[in-house]
Amino acid sequence: MKLLHRQIFLELCKLFGLTVSCLLGLILIGRMLQLRTLFLSQNIGFFNILQLFFFLTPFFLLLVMPISTMLSVFLTFLRMSTDNELTALKANGVSLYKMLPAPVAFCALCTLFTFFISFWGLAWGMDMFKVKLYEFARTHSKFSLQPGVFNKEFPGLTFYAHQVDNEKGILKFAFVRDQSTQGASVVVVAPEARIISSPKTAEVKIVFNRGKIFRQDGDELNVLKFNTYSVRLDLGELLGGFNFTEQKAKDMTFSRLSEIRRDPSKGPSQTPRFQRKVDTEYFKRLTLPLGCLILGMFAIPIAYVFRGLKQQYGLVLSMGLFLVYYSMFSIGVSMGEAGSIPPLYGMWAPNILYIFVAVVGIKFANEERTLPIVDWIAHLRGRLRRAEA
Incomplete structure (x- = not known):
């Protein structure tokens, strides 16, 4: 069993590293295209831009970690199912429950790392981003005065x-x-x-x-x-109207958010909208890291249900399932900041739903049973085919 757990854990780590690298690369390239006007208008070098994006990495990691964890677990168990490894293990008396320690340990490590980013890394990265951007603007931008040259960068x-x-x-x-x-x-x-x-x-x-x-x-x-x-x-x-001094809820440490929730007078603004943003960001910092563990466990029964599916299609399927999760999460954020619903409900609703599906799905997968909804979908497809014939 130790050998089995070690092999599953190593495969999870390999897929996780590949997934995080690809997703971070895509996000950073997309953000670089968005900010190209800002950077190209100044004399900021390529390595300076890379340094700026390094400090933005914690912000992106907070969003990337849950889906990377889910993809790693899903693709690992989908491959094992497609190669009939799960069937062989089942025939030798190894139930799904006995295979859970490796993915649970992997998801727990991802969750702890994401909590570290959520509580401290995010605020550190945003602060360093502003400091470095200020330094580059002061020393490398077109405003850097040159002897005998008229500078008209500032309007008027x-x-x-x-x-x-x-x-x-x-x-x-x-x-x-x-x-x-x-x-x-x-x-x-x-x-x-x-x-x-x-x-x-x-x-x-x-x-x-x-x-x-x-x-x-x-x-x-x-x-x-x-x-x-x-x-x-x-x-x-x-820098195109970039605000260095504005204190946003998403740039604060978790302890700072907790302090403002306890005493709103300590915040930079006492408006109800700002307080709602603080509450929403507070619960967001708690629920996103837990999403690593929840989505990781959710991916196991999904891989069982869609056994035999090719990995490229499995990748599309898992991305679609995460899109549903993230859409629910984004709606909760928007409604929480708007005051339509309490942020507590909006932030926890996706996790509670996926926890329920994960627990029930793992029980059904261990018993070699499919979820009722899968049977309903198969029955509906059969009826549609017979109707067409």
Whole structure:
């Protein structure tokens, strides 16, 4: 039995690695195509883009882990059923219950790993994504000032510096022209300026020292001297309106979500809609990891029912069954955030339904019986064929 469990577990791990790699690759390519305008408009290198997507991996893994677990278990038992290995084991007195330790241990490990991503990895990845995107925008984007070159990346603003020290952030003989106010033009000129970055607020502040301000409003021109003058720039505007400072429920740690649920006043917003999003995200972080164990167990009786099915068709079938699960889950998320139903019910409904089918299905599969719904479908197909004849 140890040898049998080891072989099943190894096959599950091999299929799991292949499935996760393929799904993550497809998702990352799709997301890269969505963000191509953002990245191509800046001087961000290919390896920098890969680094950004690495920090997005926990977010995608939270969605990929349940289906990868389900596909691994389904394809493993479907192959064993197609090759008559299950029949041979059954003939030698090995029931389905005796084969369960390997898939249960595999699904439990996947569930624990997904819980780790859900509780800590997701928030870490999103925070690092914002920090790195800010750094790349500040140091590699077109806004990086070059000596003797006019920069017009920000709407209504034009920057110029005769000398630029990017390492120290020092500008010599610098000026900025502000035309953001209709009917007025402001020009700031100074022999020296410094660039000060603020990653927390995603702002870059250019501080001019001992210069002059020329303000033209119609035919009137005013000249002012100053010791220090600051121009604040939001790098989010440079990246197509990306918001670095907004605190979203999906970017928070699980402990932070729990804290806001206990005391809504500690959240960045006290609106009912935000509280519903926090509740929905809280239960989402609990139910998705458990989906690995539930869907994995659900896949075993499904593989028994569709024994003899080719693997390519089995793959399509399992994807369709997961699509039903994820559609129910997405509907629960939407209705929970909209306030149509409590998030608790919407998030747990798919898991409860699939748990019931898994338990009943494993019992029927162990007894070499098919589910009543399968008999009904076969009976209906027979009647349709006879009617056509």
